[in-house]
Amino acid sequence: MRVSGAHYRTIWPTSTGAVRVIDQSRLPFEFTTVDLETLDDAASAIRAMVVRGAPLIGATAAYGLALAARRDASDARLDEAAQTLQATRPTAHNLVWALERMRRALAAVPEAERAEAAYAEAARLCDEDAERCRSIGLEGLELIRRRAESAARPVNVLTHCNAGWLACVDWGTALAPVYAAHDAGIAVHVWVDETRPRNQGAALTAFELAAHGVPHTVIADNLGGHLMQRGRVDLVIVGSDRTTAAGDVCNKVGTYLKALAARDNDVPFYAALPASTIDWTLDRGEDIPIEERPAVELTHVTGRTAGGATETVRVVPETSPALNLAFDVTPARLVTALITERGICAASRTGLRSLYPDRPMPRSIAAARP
Amino acid sequence: MRVSGAHYRTIWPTSTGAVRVIDQSRLPFEFTTVDLETLDDAASAIRAMVVRGAPLIGATAAYGLALAARRDASDARLDEAAQTLQATRPTAHNLVWALERMRRALAAVPEAERAEAAYAEAARLCDEDAERCRSIGLEGLELIRRRAESAARPVNVLTHCNAGWLACVDWGTALAPVYAAHDAGIAVHVWVDETRPRNQGAALTAFELAAHGVPHTVIADNLGGHLMQRGRVDLVIVGSDRTTAAGDVCNKVGTYLKALAARDNDVPFYAALPASTIDWTLDRGEDIPIEERPAVELTHVTGRTAGGATETVRVVPETSPALNLAFDVTPARLVTALITERGICAASRTGLRSLYPDRPMPRSIAAARP
Numbered sequence: 209m210r211v212s213g214a215h216y217r218t219i220w221p222t223s224t225g226a227v228r229v230i231d232q233s234r235l236p237f238e239f240t241t242v243d244l245e246t247l248d249d250a251a252s253a254i255r256a257m258v259v260r261g262a263p264l265i266g267a268t269a270a271y272g273l274a275l276a277a278r279r280d281a282s283d284a285r286l287d288e289a290a291q292t293l294q295a296t297r298p299t300a301h302n303l304v305w306a307l308e309r310m311r312r313a314l315a316a317v318p319e320a321e322r323a324e325a326a327y328a329e330a331a332r333l334c335d336e337d338a339e340r341c342r343s344i345g346l347e348g349l350e351l352i353r354r355r356a357e358s359a360a361r362p363v364n365v366l367t368h369c370n371a372g373w374l375a376c377v378d379w380g381t382a383l384a385p386v387y388a389a390h391d392a393g394i395a396v397h398v399w400v401d402e403t404r405p406r407n408q409g410a411a412l413t414a415f416e417l418a419a420h421g422v423p424h425t426v427i428a429d430n431l432g433g434h435l436m437q438r439g440r441v442d443l444v445i446v447g448s449d450r451t452t453a454a455g456d457v458c459n460k461v462g463t464y465l466k467a468l469a470a471r472d473n474d475v476p477f478y479a480a481l482p483a484s485t486i487d488w489t490l491d492r493g494e495d496i497p498i499e500e501r502p503a504v505e506l507t508h509v510t511g512r513t514a515g516g517a518t519e520t521v522r523v524v525p526e527t528s529p530a531l532n533l534a535f536d537v538t539p540a541r542l543v544t545a546l547i548t549e550r551g552i553c554a555a556s557r558t559g560l561r562s563l564y565p566d567r568p569m570p571r572s573i574a575a576a577r578p
Numbered sequence: 579m580r581v582s583g584a585h586y587r588t589i590w591p592t593s594t595g596a597v598r599v600i601d602q603s604r605l606p607f608e609f610t611t612v613d614l615e616t617l618d619d620a621a622s623a624i625r626a627m628v629v630r631g632a633p634l635i636g637a638t639a640a641y642g643l644a645l646a647a648r649r650d651a652s653d654a655r656l657d658e659a660a661q662t663l664q665a666t667r668p669t670a671h672n673l674v675w676a677l678e679r680m681r682r683a684l685a686a687v688p689e690a691e692r693a694e695a696a697y698a699e700a701a702r703l704c705d706e707d708a709e710r711c712r713s714i715g716l717e718g719l720e721l722i723r724r725r726a727e728s729a730a731r732p733v734n735v736l737t738h739c740n741a742g743w744l745a746c747v748d749w750g751t752a753l754a755p756v757y758a759a760h761d762a763g764i765a766v767h768v769w770v771d772e773t774r775p776r777n778q779g780a781a782l783t784a785f786e787l788a789a790h791g792v793p794h795t796v797i798a799d800n801l802g803g804h805l806m807q808r809g810r811v812d813l814v815i816v817g818s819d820r821t822t823a824a825g826d827v828c829n830k831v832g833t834y835l836k837a838l839a840a841r842d843n844d845v846p847f848y849a850a851l852p853a854s855t856i857d858w859t860l861d862r863g864e865d866i867p868i869e870e871r872p873a874v875e876l877t878h879v880t881g882r883t884a885g886g887a888t889e890t891v892r893v894v895p896e897t898s899p900a901l902n903l904a905f906d907v908t909p910a911r912l913v914t915a916l917i918t919e920r921g922i923c924a925a926s927r928t929g930l931r932s933l934y935p936d937r938p939m940p941r942s943i944a945a946a947r948p
Contacts, residue, residue, distance in 0.1 A: 236895035400898070402876070404774055404798040407893055410877075414898035426900040428774040428876055429800050430832025434868070434906035437834070462800025464807070468838040498804070506772070506798055509879045511891025521881025521889050523777055525606035528770070528784035530796040536804035 209373040209387070211239060211419050217378050218259065219267050219334065221327060225278060227271040229259050232374060236415035237512045244268075247276040247289050254296040254303075257406065261375020262449045262485055263337050266302030269293045270333045273310045274326035281322035286314065298497040299458060299535050301450035305484045306333060334377045340482040341379035343549035348385025348445065348480055351552070352394060355442050362395035362423065364442045366432055369403045369460035370412035371447025371480065381447040381480040383413070385547065390422045398424040399435060403460060405506040405532060429462050433469035444470045445547070448481040453567075455540030455555030456493025457481075461533055467542040479538070479555070480547040486560065488567050493537035503530040579743040579757070581609060581789050587748050588629065589637050589704065591697060595648060597641040599629050602744060606785035607882045614638075617646040617659050624666040624673075627776070631745020632819045632855055633707050636672030639663045640703045643680045644696035651692035656684065668867040669828060669905050671820035671857045676703060704747045710852040711749035713919035718755025718815065718850055721922070722764060725812050732765035732793065734812045736802055739773045739830035740782035741817025741850065751817040751850040753783070755917065760792045768794040769805060773830060775876040775902060799832050803839035814840045815917070818851040823937075825910030825925030826863025827851075831903055837912040849908070849925070850917040856930065858937050863907035873900040 209216060219229045226243040233256065234240055242258060244250045250272030253259050259268045276289035290307045297303060313329040314322050355363045371382035379387065389396045398417055403409035410426050417424040427435070435441050444466055450458040457463070457479040470477035490496065507524040524530055543555035553559035560567075579586060589599045596613040603626065604610055612628060614620045620642030623629050629638045646659035660677045667673060683699040684692050725733045741752035749757065759766045768787055773779035780796050787794040797805070805811050814836055820828040827833070827849040840847035860866065877894040894900055913925035923929035930937075 402774065402894070404772065404800060410894045410898075415895055418895060418897040424898060426876065426894045426898050428831065428902070429798075430774060430830075430835065431901070431903055431906075433834040433838070434831055434903060437864075437906070460800075461798065461804055464803040465800065465835040465839060468803070468842055469835060472838055494807075506796065509881060509891065509893060511879060511893040513889060513891055519883060519889055519891050521879065521883055521891060523879060523881040524772070524780045524796045525785055525788060527788040528780075528794060528796050531801070532798070533801055533804060536801075536807070 209378060209416065209420060217334070217338065218264050218374055219271065219377060221271070221331070225327070227275060229253060229268065230374070231258050232260060232412060233258050236411045237518070244271070244275060246279070247272055247292060250275055251292050251296050254293070260408070261370060262300040262302040262447065263341070263376040263381065263482060265297060265300045266306035266484060267330070267334050267337055267377050269303050270306045270310050270330040273307065274323065274330045277314070277326040278323040281319045286311065297499060299449045299499045301487045302484045309333065337376055337482065337484070338378040340549035341376050341381060341384050344381055344480050344482065344547055345379055345384030345388035347552055348478070348547045349388035349392060351443065351478065351547070352385055352389040352396060353392070356394045359442065362397040363389070364397050364399060364440055366399040366401070366435070366441045366444045366466065367413060368401040368409065368446050368463050368466055370408040372413055372416045374412050374416055375447060381482065382445040383416070384480065385445060386422060387420060390420070396422065398422060399432065399441060400424050400426045401429045401432060401462065402426055403462065404429055408460070432466050436469045436473040436475050441475050444475060444477045446479050448479045448485050449535060450496050451479065451481055451486045451546065452490045452493050452496070453486065453488050453560060454491040454557050455543060455546065455560060457538045457540070457543055457555065458493060458496045458535050459538065461536045464536040464538045467538040471542050476544040477542060478545055478547050479543055482549050483564060486564070491557070493539060496537060498536070499534045501532045501534050503532050506530045506532045579748060579786065579790060587704070587708070588634050588744055589641065589747060591641070591701070595697070597645060599623060599638065600744070601628050602630060602782060603628050606781045607888070614641070614645060617642050617662060620645055621662050621666050624663070630778070631740060632670040632672040632817065633711070633746040633751065633852060635667060635670045636676035636854060637700070637704050637707055637747050639673050640676045640680050640700035643677065644693065644700045647684070647696040648693040651689045656681065667869060669819050669869045672854045675854045679703065707746055707852065707854070708748040710919035711746050711751060711754050714751055714850050714852065714917055715749055715754030715758035717919070717922055718848070718917045719758035719762060721813065721848065722755055722759040722766060723762070726764045729812065732767040733759070734767050734769060734810055736769040736771070736805070736811045736814045736836065737783060738771040738779065738816050738833050738836055740778040742783055742786045744782050744786055745817060751852065752815040753786070754850065755815060756792060757790060760790070766792065768792060769802065769811060770794050770796045771799045771802060771832065772796055773832065774799055778830070802836050806839045806843040806845050811845050814845060814847045816849050818849045818855050819905060820866050821849065821851055821856045821916065822860045822863050822866070823856065823858050823930060824861040824927050825913060825916065825930060827908045827910070827913055827925065828863060828866045828905050829908065831906045834906040834908045837908040841912050846914040847912060848915055848917050849913055852919050853934060856934070861927070863909060866907060868906070869904045871902045871904050873902050876900045876902045
């Protein structure tokens, strides 16, 4: 996507073999890149949320393994590197998926050629992610187009967190249909949940929508329900960090509340995700590990002072503890449909099977079948 | 309630006839008071949320009229003063109620005696508010006690915004049952929604619970649904800024989302309120005016720097507009019961009638009756 007229992806290799990423911890006020030189650089970038968003976490992990391989491409070292990367964040399934794919691709390659092969495979993974997101956009575009045909005003999409191009390699998941609609000349407006405590909506979604010229309004996470009650939301589209084989959607904490409000007000609620987000080994959303992050993300807020400096302020008194769980699970029954790169399907085992008949079924589901 | 060992109310007259209030815009990091000398001081304090919370807004309006009366107690001047006060904030019903009560009390009083009578009436109104809140606490205490009897761990209460003693003259509405339970030796723990965008939960509820020694944890507004899914919330208690004669509850924006989550997880959802919050002239929650406040409350956050200074930082990029609506309406069907100073009742016309048979019925409801 474009920033100040130039085309960007969120991650790409440099001519010296470093991996360059946009430093998302400095957005929206500073657009800068940072070079990852080592495995530890990649792991730290994921952990500190310099890069974030399930697909981009996967892409960074893939390149992280390539960075490890250029120093030591032995099986033992790559095992260790994969473990280090996998331990960075527990919820996003794309991390597991990307590491498994890289290990599979490198297993049969002679050690001396592995670094080269790893860069090539990571690049393929990124290209495919961008292509999958583009497809998600085209699939979701039809939902927005249909809505636009029956509306005399711009189509109002509500989204939570950032599942735009900054969360992926390019295009985005939840925002891909929005970009596709906007680029197709359909009038669309996005309600952007600020997404406490890390403010990915206010900082990242608002930034990328503004950069692309898509009309939008930032709102408190608390407001979406009221807007739906008043008919001011036409559809909700969110991303996903892990989706079970039964269609339960794990996403940024607060997503479940929006799904409840959507159901209560007959607003369609969609999750947009590539197949790499689907955890075919799980059918129960309750079994997804929910990451607990440092309380300081909630008790302190970082922003820009009137003088232009970056400053962090405490907003919770020192005498009060705080709990910061980063995700929740929206049960499949509240999800109108899943938007994937292969099409739109019901959030159910049957729905996902219809699009992905080639995937292995989790044991618990296979056992439950007659 | 107590702050650093001393007993405080939120509002009281000084020996010189000024009205002293706790400056809630400086909490939680500074506990200071400010003296209101004129009607305009009182109106500004309400508008700028130096004082806030439906019952305290009512009490401040009552004293505001007394401040006006000591300069000019003519009917014309008091009419004008009431209009000024009523225009400060549109949603809280206690404001309308307090002004009507004051005008009624002063109507038959000779002009020369009105200032004295106004102070006396405002003081009575405050005493009664405190007493009503104490009664709400005792009524709600039984709900917590019953829950405690069947639990092997502290009773977990989730609350949204601040409906504690800082929102009232003393005791609070939603928090009154919590204080009553804590003081009765029942183990209780409060999940405190930070309550964006003004952070009344993080700043005020956390402050007053800590000051009183009640165990609590601050959470993002987004987290309550997940905690309910995991069985970590036993009951939700919120306050109300206006409750219709049919039991719809208008409260801080985001309340509706918690009510939906409570219903989806079989968690009881209570609103605690004195009769002064009930708008007997309205039966449909959709007819309550919803206040739009300045976007800057959402785009900027004020807190304390590491160096101890108060600083305001921008968190939404300049290129993005923001919308800040302050309340939403939870339909009566999602409210398990109302906790009032006269007892606990169903959130319905019949429920409220059973406790308040002496109140006039709104015309629309009377007309709908057979």
